[in-house]
Amino acid sequence: MSTDLRSGAPLQIFGGGPGGLAAAYYGVKAGYDLALYEGSGATGGNARTLKLGDCLFDTGAHRLHDKNPEVTDEIRNLLGSDLMTVNAPSRIHLAGRRLRFPLQPGDLLRNLPWQKVARIILERIGRNRDPSPSNFRDWAVDQYGKTLAELLLLNYSEKLWGEETGKLSIQIAGGRLRNLDLRAFLRGVLPGDDPRHLDGAFLYPRHGFGSIFSRVSEEIGSGRIHCENRITSLKHGEGRIRSFVVNGTTRVDARTIISTLPLNLTVEILDPLPPRTILETARSIRFRKLLLCVFCLKRPKFSDNASIYFPESEKPFTRLYECKNRSPFVAPDDQTAIVLELPCHETSPYWQMGEKELLDTVLAALNDVERVREDEVLNTAVYKLPFAYPILEVGIEQKVEELIRYLADFENFHLLGRNATFQYLHTHDLFASAKEMVGRIDL
Ligand SMILES: Cc1cc2nc3c(=O)[nH]c(=O)nc-3n(C[C@H](O)[C@H](O)[C@H](O)COP(=O)(O)OP(=O)(O)OC[C@H]3O[C@@H](n4cnc5c(N)ncnc54)[C@H](O)[C@@H]3O)c2cc1C
Known part of the structure; x- marks a missing residue:
């Protein structure tokens, strides 16, 4: 097993979603040497903006909630006039x-x-x-x-x-x-x-929600961000994380860690494994998955709305969003992309379905709402979010508290973010808690 990947960085951040990026951003601002490890090929986590044909679409109906003036100012400083106030009712x-x-x-x-x-x-x-x-x-x-x-x-x-x-x-x-x-x-x-x-008034970046995190990644610097570096094991002893393993092969000495990895996964990769009761609790908490079905249409717009909600059980989707109603810059004048969100469990037929069958099923259901002709569909895509929503079942508070208390015993290991803390946190919360955490930890 090799050891490199900036083993020496005193601050190590797991996960390059909004939480991990916010931590790295404030870490760099504070002058810390740090390394961020992201399992996938790109940063942004659940809040990315992707391109399909000539259209951009967000991975989930995101908007920036102007609820923390300090965070809004921070993001405005990064994006300048690209951060727009949008008025699009749902x-x-x-x-x-x-x-x-x-x-x-x-x-x-x-x-x-x-x-x-x-x-x-x-x-x-x-x-x-x-x-x-x-x-x-x-x-x-x-x-x-x-x-x-x-x-x-x-x-x-x-x-x-x-x-x-x-x-x-x-x-x-x-x-x-x-x-x-x-x-x-x-x-x-x-x-x-x-x-x-x-x-219906909210803040939204000109080139999609994910551009906040592309900009934050630029500030952090590519030399500090290690994509395709999945944390696969956390070796611990004497109340500390001693080292961690990346991609099952590379061992890195642990210093101070901020982890945004899903709470249940974190417990599962501890080595040695935690007591059976902790493991059972970790296995009993679950995340809802989300399928995004994207249709790039040859028409200037589908609706005037930021989002349309579908509470009725006959429709497979819960929400439709159209990024062009948040920013006109995400699609050419004569095109628009609509995205339909389908929450799923692993066992859901939609999660298991082949892409073509899924898109046909969704389009057929959409045609009951508004007709979309086949010749209007320029491009399609299916995007999967395996850790979309923490499922807040009755009794979840006690379970989460038990796991967080157990992990808090590792003195150099700090949890941050939505899936790590199993809370419904948004971008403004993540920036605020990342700033507070980076200010608090002693390197
Ligand atoms: C449909 C939807 C709509 C939303 N709408 C809004 C909104 O309007 N406004 C808003 O502010 N927020 C919104 N959110 C919430 C927002 O997306 C989350 O708060 C945010 O993505 C959480 O960031 P995070 O870094 O905690 O987790 P994530 O975004 O999940 O990032 C975690 C990162 O860790 C990486 N990772 C996982 N396992 C490993 C591993 N073993 N090793 C290394 N890396 C790993 C993942 O690849 C990922 O990049 C929405 C979320 C969803 C799903």
Whole structure:
């Protein structure tokens, strides 16, 4: 087994997604010598922008949430005028109509049969508040009544997480899930709800969301970034990670490590393996996968919306997004790329399907929404995100805490990022926590 790959770097970062890149960015700014190890061939993780024909598309419907002024300034300094304020509202596709997002009471009245509207109102008036709902289903029914909850939140959540909503934690209602907030679907429906901050204005880079991380990678410098270097083993002893193995062949002495690798994977590659209970807990936490079906179309635009949500279970996709409605610079005037998101488990037929069959199935379902002629389709692609969403089941908090507490005993090993900490973190959170962590660790 060889030893090189900048063994001497005092700061070693695992993973070149937004979390790892943010850590390396602040590390370089602080003057640290560092090495970043990324398993795939490119940086950006789940937040990349790729090219298909003449169009750019993001790997997931990303936008920059302007929630941390310091982070927004940092990213604005990097991108300059390429960071644009965009106004593109989203829609909910329901019963063949495109309703406003978040849903408005007027839209419900206009678009649902009156019997259903009456039931929604009666359930709302006659509800008995549950002071401590134990799962997401109970919370949603308690909050909105059964009919409205089932119409939007529960169907959508089951598609998104692939689990019965009675097994999902109430965390998914909001809180940590701030920006994928399911309440957003219905915000505006209850008295006192304020939908204004979801009105469709957000920040977005001219050349796609992933350009934030291309720019950050430039600042870090290619000499510090080692792509196609997968961490395959973490050797530990006496409360430290002693060394790690890259691609199963190269051993590197461990110094101070910031790891953004998925939490369960981290536990699995410990050598020696942790106690059986820890291993079992790690094996019981799961990530939802996401399939992206991309269609480059010969038409100037598909819709006016940033995203269209599909809560109904008959549609295989949960969301359609069109990057050109975020930036006109990502496609030629006469073309647009649309991306359909299909959340999956490993065993899902869609995840197993061949590319052609999958694209045909998705296009057929899309044709019920809006006709796309075969001769309009210029290019297609399927892109897979194996670690898209941490699945927040009932009891997940205790499991995650147990694993994080176990790993915290390695004094030179620090967890950062969405999948490493099993939290719904976004770019602004990752930059903020990376800055805080780099400032705190003692090299
Ligand atoms: C559909 C979707 C929509 C989203 N929308 C938004 C949004 O609008 N705004 C927003 O701010 N955020 C959004 N996010 C969240 C955002 O994508 C994540 O917060 C971000 O990607 C997390 O970064 P990370 O570095 O923690 O993890 P990741 O992006 O998963 O990066 C981890 C990296 O580690 C690498 N890696 C894995 N295993 C190994 C190994 N063994 N060795 C070396 N490298 C390894 C991976 O290849 C990857 O590059 C969205 C996410 C999804 C899935």
